[in-house]
Amino acid sequence: MEANRQILEAELEREIFTHSQTLFTQTAKSRQEQWIENLVKTTLLILTLLIIFPLILIVGFLFYKSLPILSFEFLFSNPIRGMRAGGVWAPFLGTIYLVVVSLLVATPIGVLAAVYLNEYARNNWATRITNLAVVNLAGVPSIVHALFGLGAFVLFARMGRSILAASLTLAIMTLPVIIASTKEALGAVPMAFREACWNVGASRWQTIRQIVLPNSTSGILTGIILQVSRAAGETAPIMFTGAIFFKALDEGNIFAYNIFDQCMALSMHLFTISTQVPDVPEALPYGTAVVLLGAVLLINAVAILFRVYFRSRKKW
Amino acid sequence: METGTKKPIDPKQQGRIYELTHSPGQFAESVIEWIIRICGISAIVFVFGIFFFVFREGAAFLFGGLDLVQFLTSTEWYPSSVSNQRYGVLALIVGTISVTILAMVIAVPFGLGAAIFVSEFCGPKLKEVFKVVIELLAAIPSVVWGFIGLQVMNPLIIKYLDAPIGLSVLNGGCILALMSVPIIVSIGEDALKAVPDSYREAAEALGASHWQVVYRVLLPAAKNGLLAAVLLGTGRAIGETMAVLMATGHSVNIPTSLLDSVRTLTATIAAELGEAPVGSDHYQVLFIIGILLFTITFIVNLTADLVIKGISTENDL
Numbered sequence: 001m002e003a004n005r006q007i008l009e010a011e012l013e014r015e016i017f018t019h020s021q022t023l024f025t026q027t028a029k030s031r032q033e034q035w036i037e038n039l040v041k042t043t044l045l046i047l048t049l050l051i052i053f054p055l056i057l058i059v060g061f062l063f064y065k066s067l068p069i070l071s072f073e074f075l076f077s078n079p080i081r082g083m084r085a086g087g088v089w090a091p092f093l094g095t096i097y098l099v100v101v102s103l104l105v106a107t108p109i110g111v112l113a114a115v116y117l118n119e120y121a122r123n124n125w126a127t128r129i130t131n132l133a134v135v136n137l138a139g140v141p142s143i144v145h146a147l148f149g150l151g152a153f154v155l156f157a158r159m160g161r162s163i164l165a166a167s168l169t170l171a172i173m174t175l176p177v178i179i180a181s182t183k184e185a186l187g188a189v190p191m192a193f194r195e196a197c198w199n200v201g202a203s204r205w206q207t208i209r210q211i212v213l214p215n216s217t218s219g220i221l222t223g224i225i226l227q228v229s230r231a232a233g234e235t236a237p238i239m240f241t242g243a244i245f246f247k248a249l250d251e252g253n254i255f256a257y258n259i260f261d262q263c264m265a266l267s268m269h270l271f272t273i274s275t276q277v278p279d280v281p282e283a284l285p286y287g288t289a290v291v292l293l294g295a296v297l298l299i300n301a302v303a304i305l306f307r308v309y310f311r312s313r314k315k316w
Numbered sequence: 317m318e319t320g321t322k323k324p325i326d327p328k329q330q331g332r333i334y335e336l337t338h339s340p341g342q343f344a345e346s347v348i349e350w351i352i353r354i355c356g357i358s359a360i361v362f363v364f365g366i367f368f369f370v371f372r373e374g375a376a377f378l379f380g381g382l383d384l385v386q387f388l389t390s391t392e393w394y395p396s397s398v399s400n401q402r403y404g405v406l407a408l409i410v411g412t413i414s415v416t417i418l419a420m421v422i423a424v425p426f427g428l429g430a431a432i433f434v435s436e437f438c439g440p441k442l443k444e445v446f447k448v449v450i451e452l453l454a455a456i457p458s459v460v461w462g463f464i465g466l467q468v469m470n471p472l473i474i475k476y477l478d479a480p481i482g483l484s485v486l487n488g489g490c491i492l493a494l495m496s497v498p499i500i501v502s503i504g505e506d507a508l509k510a511v512p513d514s515y516r517e518a519a520e521a522l523g524a525s526h527w528q529v530v531y532r533v534l535l536p537a538a539k540n541g542l543l544a545a546v547l548l549g550t551g552r553a554i555g556e557t558m559a560v561l562m563a564t565g566h567s568v569n570i571p572t573s574l575l576d577s578v579r580t581l582t583a584t585i586a587a588e589l590g591e592a593p594v595g596s597d598h599y600q601v602l603f604i605i606g607i608l609l610f611t612i613t614f615i616v617n618l619t620a621d622l623v624i625k626g627i628s629t630e631n632d633l
Contacts, residue, residue: 116356233457
């Protein structure tokens, strides 16, 4: 009886095994499919790597070429001898001024605009047009922003070519960056948080201020950081609204610029010494490019780390 | 206090309701809400503002003096000629179009390929890495791209393609391709991500291989989003200024080969606005070119938006 059962079980096992062989061995067709699959995957991987490769190559090459000149002294000394020697202090400080002023203007408007779009706006055609305007504002060419800045701020508002006019132009240009990331951050706050708050009698604004905004700080900060990086790199919008080829400046004085005056800027300086000034030693524009690129990539890296850190801490 | 209800209300509760509706913060709150509303429509105000102010500077010459037909069909761009100024932007338009087309021919396969790879064929860790790198690629300032075109691509093209000058359609197109790839990847990836997982699961349950799922199910389902990604990449390429100013050379002519120098609409404004006296014909023509650029990119972005919104009504995601 017992022996019989064992034989039966063994037979059953064998049967299952052979069936599984036919079920799970590859047929010629599936082998071909597998081959195509691998081919496609490899091709796509190569395409992706070919996009990423230039980034590493370019950053590496620029850095390599600028090695002879890169130092703290380069960053903190002024351009001299008709911008054919010296460092990048004046343009560096100018870029900081432009970025800070544009940040002060763009942040409140951008964050409140996102609050409106996410918390107040109803789902109707007016909201759709507003969203469309944000997308279009992001798509307006930078040189058209420059024309606008020249026409509206420099000439119409009589600001003249100044840090103020250039920063306002930059602020409008980078507004969509802040709106988009703030909107995303606000959208990520669960609806239940708001409902709980309304249920204890809080008004709409109280809910936003006490619950929604504190819970989306990280996303909003990321947007602000990205705005900074974008504003720091732009050239065209500031060329005709406030950036100047050359300005003598006190070294080490961080209050050397007046916001109603023109300033130098890193991006403009790179353009000037690589196209307008003859006989510039080769390392100088490379050094300037690395300072600009380094600053922008560093700011972006901070934004990314920020996002990763806050995402890991998120409780919902 | 008039509550308007007939049922008597417990005075304690009435006080509470009064507190809620008439708290001293109510006025402040309505002010804040108005500020929020005003900021909310700021984007609309700015878009109209941009059009208005650019138009305002160029309007006088646009309606009095400029021959619009000649403006759009002539290739003769001699804005600072002393005796006979001619403003024909055809060569500039062709310059913009040629550089943009080359950029898209390079960027679209790479961008969409990478979007598919990152979205569908990649582990979560690798995906994060690729997305970060592509984000960094998007962050490189356009003047740095222009510098790369000028200092890196230029000698390479002269050396390996035996061209007299390396600042050409080819150079500008490659640089613009690298600049618009990140947009195509990130928006394309969003479009693929927006396809519901139930589509993938249904196809896999029918025995489709991974590639078959992508090719037969995901691409058709996400085609509008992918098209929008390409359109937005094109918009970026058309509007790019500093990179093409530095990388495409500086000659106003209709290109006959990839190695010809051209000049684009954007580069012309950037190069000449500084020299044109405020209010002169030349100055106003540059603003008219600005209106032209604004209109082109507006149409491209509007189309992209309509195409994206098309998805949500069709597929009911």
